[in-house]
Amino acid sequence: MTDKIEKTHKTIEQAEQEGKYIRKVRSFVKREGRLTKNQERAIDNHWAEMGLMHSDGLINPAALFANNNPVVLEIGFGMGKSLVEMAKAAPELNFIGVEVHKPGVGACIASAVEAEVTNLKVYEHDAIEVLADCIPDGVLTTVQLFFPDPWHKKKHHKRRIVSAEFVETIRQKLKVDGVFHMATDWENYAECMLEDMQKSPGYNNLSTTNDYVPRPDSRPLTKFENRGQNLGHGVWDLQFAKKA
Numbered sequence: 001m002t003d004k005i006e007k008t009h010k011t012i013e014q015a016e017q018e019g020k021y022i023r024k025v026r027s028f029v030k031r032e033g034r035l036t037k038n039q040e041r042a043i044d045n046h047w048a049e050m051g052l053m054h055s056d057g058l059i060n061p062a063a064l065f066a067n068n069n070p071v072v073l074e075i076g077f078g079m080g081k082s083l084v085e086m087a088k089a090a091p092e093l094n095f096i097g098v099e100v101h102k103p104g105v106g107a108c109i110a111s112a113v114e115a116e117v118t119n120l121k122v123y124e125h126d127a128i129e130v131l132a133d134c135i136p137d138g139v140l141t142t143v144q145l146f147f148p149d150p151w152h153k154k155k156h157h158k159r160r161i162v163s164a165e166f167v168e169t170i171r172q173k174l175k176v177d178g179v180f181h182m183a184t185d186w187e188n189y190a191e192c193m194l195e196d197m198q199k200s201p202g203y204n205n206l207s208t209t210n211d212y213v214p215r216p217d218s219r220p221l222t223k224f225e226n227r228g229q230n231l232g233h234g235v236w237d238l239q240f241a242k243k244a
């Protein structure tokens with residue numbers, strides 16, 4: 001898989017000359033953790049039906065899922081536990097997950113197979129590049145970003161995935177009235193997310209208090225959230241709808 005991706009972009013310079021958007025500061029550090037046997041088997045046996053390749057370019061969701069159901073995109077699904085739970089609970093929706101951590105992708109596929117989930121496909125790739133190169137404009141009903149890496153230190157804030165530019169990209173990919181849903185257990189990140197969203201003229205805040213929303217029932221507790229709660233952290237959910 002990785003070889004195929006590398007062959008498409010030989011060098012950053014070449015990709016830039018081809019007009020590709022290249023991001024130099026990334027929101028993740030690639031940890032090449034070892035795959036468990038179960039994760040490896042899940043990828044080997046089920047990549048053909050569940051895996052999506054960044055190098056295949058722009059997708060047609062209706063053709064991909066063989067139906068016209070609304071499409072939910074989740075960025076940074078970790079081990080995929082809550083994503084699989086959501087896909088299982090909503091067979092009337094199509095889910096696309098994007099995660100850079102290969103063991104997480106393997107774990108997600110293994111859980112999906114076990115749960116007999118068929119409305120989920122996954123990328124093992126940087127979501128920024130997937131958004132730029134693979135997702136057509138105006139096709140997503142929901143974008144989910146749950147507990148993105150907070151990059152606590154001020155000098156690392158530039159690594160945070162949420163920025164003014166990012167929220168504008170998400171807006172382009174959403175349908176009108178489509179919802180961008182974020183959650184974090186890091187108060188300073190929640191405040192920055194809110195500021196970026198409020199500055200963007202293309203969204204309506206779904207919060208009745210003009211800031212955060214209560215966790216909707218549709219969002220299961222994630223692993224990071226459970227851990228945060230045990231540490232006494234708060235959690236902030238934000239939901240904004242794309243304006244017409």
Ligand SMILES: C[S@@+](CC[C@H](N)C(=O)[O-])C[C@H]1O[C@@H](n2cnc3c(N)ncnc32)[C@H](O)[C@@H]1O
Nearest residue numbers: 027028076077078099100126127146147222224
């Ligand atoms: C703190 S974890 C949260 C995982 C999961 N959402 C949860 O709540 O349990 C953040 C995840 O985002 C992934 N990630 C960070 N930047 C990413 C990017 N640009 N594209 C795809 N995944 C990314 C990381 O690999 C990591 O698994």
